[in-house]
Amino acid sequence: MATGKTFYIETFGCQMNAHDSEKVIGTLEQQGYAQVQVEEDADLLLYNTCSIRDKAEQKVFNRLNDYKKLHKLGKRFAVIGCVAQQEGEKIFERAPYVSLVAGSASYRKLPEMLARLEAGETRITGLDDRQTDLTFETEFTSRQNPYRGYITIIEGCDKFCAYCVVPYTRGKERSRGSDSVLEEARRIVDLGYTEIQLLGQNVNSFRDPQGKRSFAELLAALGEIPGIRRVRFTTSHPRDFTRDIVEVIDAVPTLCDHVHLPVQSGSSRILRMMAREYTREWYLERISWIKAAKRNIALTTDIIVGFPGETPNDFEQTVDLLNEVQYDAVFGFKYSPRPNTPALVMIDSISDVEKSTRLQVLLDRQREIQRVNYDKHLGEIMEVMVEGTNPGRGQITGRSSQNKPVNFTWGGPIAPAPGSYHRVRVTKTFPNSLVGEAV
Incomplete structure (x- = not known):
């Protein structure tokens, strides 16, 4: 060199x-x-x-x-x-x-x-072992995030959605043994981390090769490790989202009250063309489980607009889904063809201008929903984990258990450290964030 x-x-x-x-x-x-x-x-x-x-x-x-x-x-x-x-x-x-x-x-x-x-x-x-069942060893992991420890529990994807390149780049689903996951979690705690986030293309598709724990049981075991205050997971697939996931979030306080459940479209016809393997009704049943929980679980999702063949009526069904579910955040994207995917052979007849228009309609509607949702937190006292500072505004930045951004003022001369937890009273709300003061 x-x-x-x-x-x-x-x-x-x-x-x-x-x-x-x-x-x-x-x-x-x-x-x-x-x-x-x-x-x-x-x-x-x-x-x-x-x-x-x-x-x-x-x-x-x-x-x-x-x-x-x-x-x-x-x-x-x-x-x-x-x-x-x-x-x-x-x-x-x-x-x-x-x-x-x-x-x-x-x-x-x-x-x-x-x-x-x-x-x-x-x-x-x-490039020759994309399908390997051997996971990359983690003993040399150099953790760069000062406040959150990541653990990959499943690699790859077996779903083969029509628009998605992941199965062709990450390979088949390979789950990691639950004992190995718990061992790494304990090592992360020893390093001083109190928040863990489980990762996977379809994290809730986890199938313990040891046969010891379901995904929900793994969540429970992680949440009970001494020193852990928050456990998050992303991203879930509706096909493998089971009722016991909601039950364990209700039962274990250290599991964050937030579920990211990508829907992609509110039209069952488009979902079928996307090869998502569920219907609008199937998805809404899972949403009903979440809304029936004892805890107030925040809901977020991903949506693709302008998928080949999406009619104005299909799009309206997606906007209607927003009104029905009342998400706390939506990540919206215009469809774009990806290499090797089945959707490449579909006629992409929707212009980029029309895709942009639909996306803006979607995001505008969601912004109004979020404005109402975030307003409900006004006056609430919540626990916030510090992520950093915003010197220009003299604020500390952090997140609630529901994964909502919270910016708050701090009375002390020394800013709190990333990863520390503080009680914050919400004094002002915006569609994408909360503002408050340390209690």
Whole structure:
């Protein structure tokens, strides 16, 4: 390597990618590399990529192009993650200065690949074990989040939704043994973390290979570990969302009162075309379980507008679903074709202008729903976990158990540390956040 063993890593995409980067960073550091925060200071530049959204590949290649001049200075480039798995060796053709291409299932081989890179190899791939049942070892995880510890409990997806590239980049569903999950949770507590978030493309599709615990039983066991104050999980799939998940949230106070349950469309016809394997009625039954809980469980979702064949009536059914469910937040997206997915053969006849219009209608309606939902917290005293500060406004930033952003004033001379918990009285509300003062 040019000047030593330093690396820079940039992460695109979801929380699973962010946690994958923690594993990669830990492995690199164990191999003697030091992390730097500026591309120019690094000997090895890694881009951990996501392929879920439109133009994801182009975003990565644009970034590579921005810094290709550094290759002349002896820098090496690596593309890892979902775009790496999706594009494979084509990355070498489009960006010949890239030396390493590896999918997420290959990270356990990273030490070997780094040794080959240091020996002078210029085209190294880790793309051949996407279906492996071996999970990436976590003993070298370098946790970057100062207040939340992530644990991946299931990798991949068997659902094959018509629009989604995940089964082709992350492979089949592989669950981790529940004993291993609990052991890592205890290690995280020993590091000082009090909030844990379980991760998986379909986290509630977890099937314990040891046969010891269901997903709900795993949640209960995690919530009872001494030192843990909050347990979150994302993302759930409606097909595998069972009533006992709601029951365990009711029974174990350390489980956060928030469920993210992506619906994608309010039209059963479109859900069938999306291959979501449930109907509007099936989904609403699960929502009824959540709303019947003793605790007030916040509900959030994902929605795609403009899927091929979506009529104005189909879209109206989606808006009507918002009115019926009254979500606390909606993540809305315009449909975009992804490589290798079944929807590619469908006629995408809805113009981008129409997709944008529908998305805006959806978000405007949701904003009004959230305004009402958030107003209900006015005057409430809630526990908030600190995430940081907003010096410009003189506020502390944090989140409630329901995963709602809370910004509050602090009377003391020293700001509270990230990860600490404080009681906050809500004095003002907005459609996307709450404002208050420490009690």
